[in-house]
Amino acid sequence: MTFNRKHLLGIRDLSAEEITHLLDTAETFRDVSRREIKKVPALRGRTVINLFFEASTRTRTSFEIAAKRLSADAVNISVSTSSVSKGETLLDTARNLEAMAPDCIVVRHSMAGAPHHLARMCNAPIVNAGDGSHEHPTQALLDALTIREHKGRIEGLNIAIIGDILHSRVARSNVYLLTTLGANVRVAGPGTMVPAEFAELVDQGLRVEQRIEDAIEGADVVMILRIQRERQDAAFFPSMREYAVHYGLHPSHLERASPDVIVMHPGPINRGIEISSEIADGSRSLILDQVTNGIAVRMAVLYLLARGNHSVPAEAGAKPPGSTGNGKKVRKGTKA
Numbered sequence: 001m002t003f004n005r006k007h008l009l010g011i012r013d014l015s016a017e018e019i020t021h022l023l024d025t026a027e028t029f030r031d032v033s034r035r036e037i038k039k040v041p042a043l044r045g046r047t048v049i050n051l052f053f054e055a056s057t058r059t060r061t062s063f064e065i066a067a068k069r070l071s072a073d074a075v076n077i078s079v080s081t082s083s084v085s086k087g088e089t090l091l092d093t094a095r096n097l098e099a100m101a102p103d104c105i106v107v108r109h110s111m112a113g114a115p116h117h118l119a120r121m122c123n124a125p126i127v128n129a130g131d132g133s134h135e136h137p138t139q140a141l142l143d144a145l146t147i148r149e150h151k152g153r154i155e156g157l158n159i160a161i162i163g164d165i166l167h168s169r170v171a172r173s174n175v176y177l178l179t180t181l182g183a184n185v186r187v188a189g190p191g192t193m194v195p196a197e198f199a200e201l202v203d204q205g206l207r208v209e210q211r212i213e214d215a216i217e218g219a220d221v222v223m224i225l226r227i228q229r230e231r232q233d234a235a236f237f238p239s240m241r242e243y244a245v246h247y248g249l250h251p252s253h254l255e256r257a258s259p260d261v262i263v264m265h266p267g268p269i270n271r272g273i274e275i276s277s278e279i280a281d282g283s284r285s286l287i288l289d290q291v292t293n294g295i296a297v298r299m300a301v302l303y304l305l306a307r308g309n310h311s312v313p314a315e316a317g318a319k320p321p322g323s324t325g326n327g328k329k330v331r332k333g334t335k336a
Contacts (some may be wrong), residue, residue: 002021003018003021003022003025003304003306005018006119006125006305007115007119007125007126007127007128007305008125008126008127008128008137008138008301008305009115009116009119009135010128010137010153010173010176010257011133011135011137011140011141011173011177011180011278012135012136012172012173012175012176013052014177014180014249015087015180016180016181016182019141019144019177019180019181020181021196022141022297022300022301022304023141023144023145023297024147025300025303025304026141026142026293026296026297026298026300027145027297028300029069029295029299029303030293030296032069032188032220032296032299033069033292033295033296036331038069038243039068039070039071040069040070040071041070041071042070042071042303043067043070043071043072043103043302043303043306043307044071044072045072046070046072046073046103046104046307047065047072047073047074047075047100047101047102047103047104048063048072048073048074048075048102048103048104048105048106048107048302048306049074049075049076049077049097049102049104049105050063050064050075050106050129051077051082051093051094051097051105051106051107052076052077052078052079052106052107052108052129053078053079053084053090053107053108053109053110053114054108054109054110054130056108056129056130057267057268058267058291058294059108059129059136059138059139059294060076060108060129062291062294062295062298063106063127063129063302064076065193065295065303066295066296066298066299066302067302069295070299070302070303071301072103072160072302072306075102075258077097081275083096087139088252090114090117090118091117091118091121094107094118094121094122095121095122097144098122098123098124102124103124103125103306104121104124104125104126104127104302104305104306105118105124105125105126105127105130106126106127106129107126107127107131108129108130108131109127109130109131109132110131110132111131111132112131112132112133112134113128113132113134114131114132115128115131116128116129116131125305125306126275127294127301127302127305130169131169131174131242132169133166133168133169134166134169134171134172135169135172135173135176136170136172136173136266137173138176138294138297138298138301139169139170139173139174139266139294140174140176140178141177141297141300141301142290142293142294142296142298143170143174143177143223143264143266143290144177144178144181144291144298145293145296146264146290146293146298147159147221147262147264149289149293150286150289151220151221151262154178154181154182154183155181155182155183156182156183157183157184157220157221158183158184158186158218158219158220158221158258159178159183159184159185159186159219159220159221159222159223160185160186160187160188160215160216160219160221160222160223160257161174161175161185161186161187161188161215161223161225161327162187162189162212162215162216162222162223162225162247162249162274163189163193163224163225163226163227163247163274164189164193164225164226164227165187165189165193165194165195165198165225166189166192166193166194166195167193167229167233168225170225170266171187171225172195174223175187175198175201175206178205179201179204179205179206181206182205182300184205184207185205185206185207186207186208186209186214186219186248187206187208187209187215187262188208188209188210188211188212188215189208189216189225189247189309190243190246190247194208212246212247212249212253213253214258216253216254216256216257217256217257218256218257218258219256219257219258219261220241220257220258220260220261220262221261221263221264222249222253222254222257222261222262222263222264223263223264223265223266224249224263224264224265224274224275225265225266225274225303226265226266226267226268226269226270226274227240227243227270227273227274240273241280243273244272244273244274247274248272248273248274248275248276248277249263249274249275249276249279249282250276250279251276251278251279254279254284256326261284262284262285262286263275263278263279263280263282263284263285263286263287264285264286264287264290265285265287265290266290267291269286271288311319
């Protein structure tokens with residue numbers, strides 16, 4: 001299997017085979033971060049530009065670290081220090097950056113579809129690092145890598161995604177990815193915060209619940225989402241306190257889940273609102289594992305796109321396609 005796409009703009013259009021190939025490639029890079037010298041020459045001489053129009057800690061930093069661990073030159077640009085603050089358009093900014101011959105441009109933007117627009121106009125590969133409330137493909141990939149690492153598989157797992165589904169690009173990308181790989185996904189949140197388009201996926205492993213307790217019942221994985229207050233232009237629930245009471249995750253909720261349930265959160269965390277500190281810092285939490293795996297996933301994405309050679313990297317110690325790294329194979333589900 002090879003990854004023949006020029007850009008990574010979302011998860012929805014990827015096949016199960018393409019997703020698995022991305023995860024397998026990420027596994028080959030995971031050990032790099034454990035070495036004394038955390039670097040491989042896979043992208044030596046290449047340039048990666050991180051163009052971020054929204055605030056970010058984990059995503060921006062991990063893309064920068066990923067590029068540097070591949071021996072690429074990483075250039076970071078934020079809107080406050082770019083000519084956009086002087087009135088330059090996004091497209092003009094991208095064209096000027098492309099004139100400097102980068103090998104990949106990573107884009108985060110508040111408007112849904114911004115990376116897709118750049119991909120139509122630019123020659124350099126574009127990576128979507130989050131576009132509005134639309135998608136966040138590398139977050140879904142690192143979440144899947146974390147689940148596969150700890151559960152050995154994704155197919156057949158019961159996965160609950162809870163919180164502000166409507167405004168969450170993380171939720172959309174995860175729903176598309178997890179159902180494509182054969183997981184049983186349940187989403188729960190206030191009725192005003194569950195997108196109508198999810199009804200199309202009910203026949204493909206998605207279930208919409210109104211109560212957090214129903215979503216968590218028998219869950220192997222519980223994924224909590226942050227309230228996206230910066231994207232809300234209306235009152236979707238009475239108060240943060242009421243939200244915390246009805247949709248915040250507390251230890252008593254996990255009694256309904258599988259005995260070996262794992263808890264995930266893409267960050268940043270609003271402690272005491274969507275999740276209690278006891279859970280966030282507890283033994284079931286894989287929040288920091290997600291951050292660690294984010295570097296491996298972004299190394300894989302940059303490698304496959306910026307190198308222009310879509311085979312699995314031998315220099316990172318490649319494993320056979322489909323391997324989870326623990327001898328188990330990942331069976332492929334149907335495409336969402």
